[in-house]
Amino acid sequence: MSERVFPIEECMAYDEFTDRVELLRELETWIKNVRYKRSGSTSIISPRRMGKTVLLERLVNTVFFKPEYKVAPIYFGMGIEKVTLKAFIMQYIETFFRQYIAYCLQEPELYNASPISMKKLMEVETNNNDVKNAQKHLCNIISFIETNHYDSDINHWKHVVRLPEQVARSSDTYAAIIIDEFQEMKFTVYNTSDEKLIAYQAKGLLTDQAATDLTGSYRRMSQSRVAPMLVSGSAVTMIFKTVMGGPLGGRFGFRYVKPLSIPDGVTLLYHLIRIYRSDLSIQPEMAFYTSSQVGGHPYYLYCLVTSLFEQNFDSRDVIDTLIHYEITKGKIFGFWQTHFQSNRHYM
Incomplete structure (x- = not known):
């Protein structure tokens, strides 16, 4: 028998997963209850190297194979690489639709098949109505971006950030938006051109303060009942202030991951x-x-x-x-x- 293909390649050996079973069960219940609009946005907070990322990866690998939940787990792992807002927008769109369609079709290979062209996603042939609905939204947002040339890409982002909720609201399959290291959205995205980004990096001028803080743009999404958010962070003070204060204050619950007993x-x-x-x-x-x-x-x-x-x-x-x-x-x-x-x- 061939080994099962998982949608995410976990970052540690499978048997290393220890003492997080209860928390994993709670998070799976959280996703399951999205279908009944009972789950609000929540967060997982812990210092680095406590097993937070592998917990989220195991969560995705668990609920992906439960199509009866009718909730697609959408996973974004934020890194520290500096990118332009335009590039981030296109990556965000591709990730959401690729993973959403993969869940609806139960194709784990597609879930992790990045990069993949938008055209290929729009051309997936299927009788699945939720996939057809997603393809329609994908076609619309790409057309919108190509025909509306704003002075700032932030205007495109205001439409893109709510795409998961819009797709889920018009579909029989909802979504759970999982973002690992959410606080990095404050420091890694720059509303500038590729040329200027490279030039600023070469001159050492690409500071954290010059980045475009995208966390506040999730104010409406964080209240969604058809596409709620599960975010994590390892810069404990920063992530706590981000999800518990400012524009997002009062919109997130939180769980603190401690060392093992x-x-x-x-x-x-x-x-x-x-x-x-x-x-x-x-x-x-x-x-x-x-x-x-x-x-x-x-x-x-x-x-x-x-x-x-x-x-x-x-x-x-x-x-x-x-x-x-x-x-x-x-x-x-x-x-x-x-x-x-x-x-x-x-x-």
């Missing part, structure tokens, strides 16, 4: 050793000690198991030495350096 950290540690270091072994007492020393932090446990330091877990002294290496020279040290350096403007 110490026993679940032990479970993860055994999974990691089996996956990455099958030559190692660890006694239960030492596994509990290791998990407690790093507070059940999943990424720190991963760093200890995959450390370049010649390690074993035979005693507390050996484990302490391994932890000392990781926080002074290893991957944990590198994570702290890059994380705090790149997130100073969030603090």
Whole structure:
């Protein structure tokens, strides 16, 4: 039997997913209830490397194969790459319609088939009425952008940002808009031309302050009952202020993702050793000690198991030495350096 194709390639080994089952179940229920207009927009907040992204990826991979929910999971992963607003708009349109159509047709390969031309999406042959409705909206928005030449692309964005709600409202299949690292919409999109973007980058003038903050443009979308939002953020103070204050204040619920419990950290540690270091072994007492020393932090446990330091877990002294290496020279040290350096403007 061939291995099942998932719509999203998860960023960690399948067996590493530990102690998030209850939260995953809650989020699946949240998506299921979109169909009955019972789910308002919500957010997931946690520091980096707590498993937030893989939680969202597992959520998409779970609900995608449940067409009976009649709710398409639309996933946008925001990175730190600087782009023009025009390029972002086209990427946003392509992502939404590609993933929406893929869910309606139950085609996981299409869900992740990026980039794909708008023309190809409009030419998908089907008897599915929800897909036909989506294709009509896609044709209309592309025609609108091509025939309306504004001085600023922000005018196009005002129409594009509400597309998911408009499609869902006229369809039998609703949508759940999932945006990972939502706070990056404040700092990565620039309302300028490609030429100027390149020139500004070359001169070091592409500052965060010059970016176009798109988060406030979701004010209406965040209240939608047919296409509510699930956003995440790892710059905790920034994302909390973004979804709980300003234009979006009062429109989002929130869940805070904590480190694993110490026993679940032990479970993860055994999974990691089996996956990455099958030559190692660890006694239960030492596994509990290791998990407690790093507070059940999943990424720190991963760093200890995959450390370049010649390690074993035979005693507390050996484990302490391994932890000392990781926080002074290893991957944990590198994570702290890059994380705090790149997130100073969030603090």
